[in-house]
Amino acid sequence: MVKPETVGLSSSRLATLDRVMTRRYVEGGYLPGFLTQVYRKGKLVHTGVAGSMDIERGKPMREDAIFRIYSMTKPITAVALMMLVEEGLLGLDDAVHTYIPSWKNLGVYASGVATLLPNQPPTFLTTPVERPMKVVDLVTHTAGLTYGFLMRSSIDAAYRKTKIGDFQTPGGLETMIEQLAAMPLEFSPGTAWNYSVSIDVMGYLVEKLSGLTFGEFLRTRLFEPLGMKDTAFHCPPEKRDRFSSCYYPGEDGRLKLQDDGQKSTYAAPPPLESGGGGLVSTAHDYMRFCAMMLQGGALDGVRILSPKTVQLFSLNHLDGNRELAAMAPAGAFSESGYNGIGFSIGCGVNIDVARTRLPGTLGEYFWGGAASTAFWIDPKEELAVVFMTQVMGTDARLTLRRDLRTLVYSAMTESFA
Numbered sequence: 396m397v398k399p400e401t402v403g404l405s406s407s408r409l410a411t412l413d414r415v416m417t418r419r420y421v422e423g424g425y426l427p428g429f430l431t432q433v434y435r436k437g438k439l440v441h442t443g444v445a446g447s448m449d450i451e452r453g454k455p456m457r458e459d460a461i462f463r464i465y466s467m468t469k470p471i472t473a474v475a476l477m478m479l480v481e482e483g484l485l486g487l488d489d490a491v492h493t494y495i496p497s498w499k500n501l502g503v504y505a506s507g508v509a510t511l512l513p514n515q516p517p518t519f520l521t522t523p524v525e526r527p528m529k530v531v532d533l534v535t536h537t538a539g540l541t542y543g544f545l546m547r548s549s550i551d552a553a554y555r556k557t558k559i560g561d562f563q564t565p566g567g568l569e570t571m572i573e574q575l576a577a578m579p580l581e582f583s584p585g586t587a588w589n590y591s592v593s594i595d596v597m598g599y600l601v602e603k604l605s606g607l608t609f610g611e612f613l614r615t616r617l618f619e620p621l622g623m624k625d626t627a628f629h630c631p632p633e634k635r636d637r638f639s640s641c642y643y644p645g646e647d648g649r650l651k652l653q654d655d656g657q658k659s660t661y662a663a664p665p666p667l668e669s670g671g672g673g674l675v676s677t678a679h680d681y682m683r684f685c686a687m688m689l690q691g692g693a694l695d696g697v698r699i700l701s702p703k704t705v706q707l708f709s710l711n712h713l714d715g716n717r718e719l720a721a722m723a724p725a726g727a728f729s730e731s732g733y734n735g736i737g738f739s740i741g742c743g744v745n746i747d748v749a750r751t752r753l754p755g756t757l758g759e760y761f762w763g764g765a766a767s768t769a770f771w772i773d774p775k776e777e778l779a780v781v782f783m784t785q786v787m788g789t790d791a792r793l794t795l796r797r798d799l800r801t802l803v804y805s806a807m808t809e810s811f812a
Contacts (some may be wrong), residue, residue: 396442402435403809409433412802413443419798421446424804425766425791427642427650428456429784432678433803434686436777439688442678446783448639449656453730456739461625461638462783463654463661464681465764467729469594470708471626471684473741474668475612477704484604487531489714491538494600497576501528503539504550504579512668519549521579528584530600533593534713535738536720539580540591545728550581560592562673568599568609572665585714588722590729595743598670606770609668619748621687627665628673641766641785653787672765678783685772685779709738709758709774711746718746719741730763732793754804756812758785770798775812778803 399406412431414763420426429445432439441680448452448460479485490517492499502521524539534536541547543554558564565574569590581589602609605616610628618626630638638656645651654660661675684745687693688708692700713722720733731743742760744753761771767789769782780798 397438397440399433399435399440399806400808402440402809403807404433404435404440405806405808408802408806409438409441409443409596410442412799412806413445415802416443416795417445417796420791420795424648424650425644425789425795426784427555427640428532428781430456430458430460430678431783432682433797433806434682435781436780437686437690439682448649450642451640451655452657453578456639457637459625459637460783461630461677462635462768462785463639463641463766464676464768464783465765465766466762467676467681467764467770468670468672468674469741470760470762470770471613471617471674472594472598472601474684474688474700475609475617476530476534476597477700477707477740478616479604480602481704485600487534489530490527491530491533491596492527494603495572495576495596497573498528500538501576502579503582503583504548505581506612507549519553519579519709524580525583526585528580530597531712532584533597533600534700534740536591536593537585537713537738538587538591538593538596538789539582539587540575540593541581541589542591542595542728545590547724547727548581550579553578553632554592559670560595560667560671562660564667567667568595568602571595572599585753587723588713588719588726588738589727594671594697595667596670597741598668600720603669609670610664617684617699618680619700621683621694622677623683626668626674626676626680627730628668628675630659630661630675632662635662635709639785639789643723643787644687644789650786678781678806681770681781682779685770687782689774689777689779706740708742708760708772709744710739711744712739714739714751716746718750719743729737730769731761731796739798753800755800763792763796767792767795771800773812776807777811802807
């Protein structure tokens with residue numbers, strides 16, 4: 396690491412970041428611990444470590460801890476897809492049924508319910524789509540797909556019943572695509588925004604078009620070239636001592652064990668390699684990924700994407716430059732707030748700083764994971780931040796990201812934007 400002052404950041408204010416986050420979230424009982432990294436102008440300038448990675452065993456947080464990154468998998472999948480776009484294997488405006496013929500006649504939900512009878516498929520009535528689903532609809536969560544955990548609609552219920560996207564699905568991504576072929580869409584593609592399994596479908600497209608399994612493509616084309624040695628769809632036995640346990644907030648206000656790092660479901664490779672949420676990683680590895688993007692698609696002599704393709708991640712790809720606030724259903728789940736936020740390629744993107752009510756920069760892109768992890772990349776400020784922790788379902792998720800963002804930007808002594 397280099398001194399923060401050499402890149403326009405304050406050491407004392409970054410120390411305040413660690414102190415405030417520790418007092419408010421670790422000592423406050425919301426997080427077992429955390430690991431924060433700040434990177435600017437090509438240099439890692441800050442690593443903050445606090446609390447525990449395994450409360451039951453009394454293991455303190457460590458810099459090489461391995462975390463479930465859940466939806467922070469999505470930007471990695473988006474990069475994999477764009478690598479194939481650069482190779483001319485598909486385009487963002489292509490109809491999805493070009494690559495998944497069984498989806499050609501998907502309709503939009505009109506009525507019906509997920510039957511509760513064993514071994515009986517859901518029964519729905521549908522209406523035709525206004526236009527075919529495009530690859531860009533998958534990229535931006537405007538495809539009309541959903542997640543079972545959203546608990547909003549009959550389609551969500553049908554996803555839960557058939558366990559669409561479950562990591563243990565026999566047959567993996569191929570089976571998931573077959574399951575989705577029997578489901579109606581929530582809405583006509585391009586007309587609304589809904590968090591969904593669409594990024595998992597992108598992983599399937601990478602698998603089909605590359606001729607490799609999705610995991611093999613990521614390993615050989617991304618992780619090994621970038622030196623991301625601890626990022627994978629499972630945590631092998633030799634790394635188990637570095638695998639963090641995951642928690643959830645109990646009714647008594649105390650953190651309860653959700654997944655034991657030493658006896659985890661991530662111990663073995665899953666049948667379904669989820670591009671939407673299946674990876675484990677370290678702060679070091681994920682910062683390697685961010686640094687590659689921040690440096691225009693190349694790192695240490697290895698080029699993954701062209702600078703022009705990387706620039707697409709800083710743009711809003713929602714029709715009419717609309718915000719999530721204008722397109723998402725009322726009360727819909729997201730890994731971010733909605734105001735001032737658009738959606739780029741597998742990530743949220745800042746399109747109106749004033750509307751977010753937070754410090755930031757136009758064109759910065761970001762996302763988070765279900766276990767309260769987060770990252771953002773600010774190209775204009777040459778800044779990347781990675782935040783790792785492991786708590787599912789905490790009400791403090793968005794608040795801690797707000798505080799993290801505020802405290803990092805408060806440490807700036809020089810702005811390049």
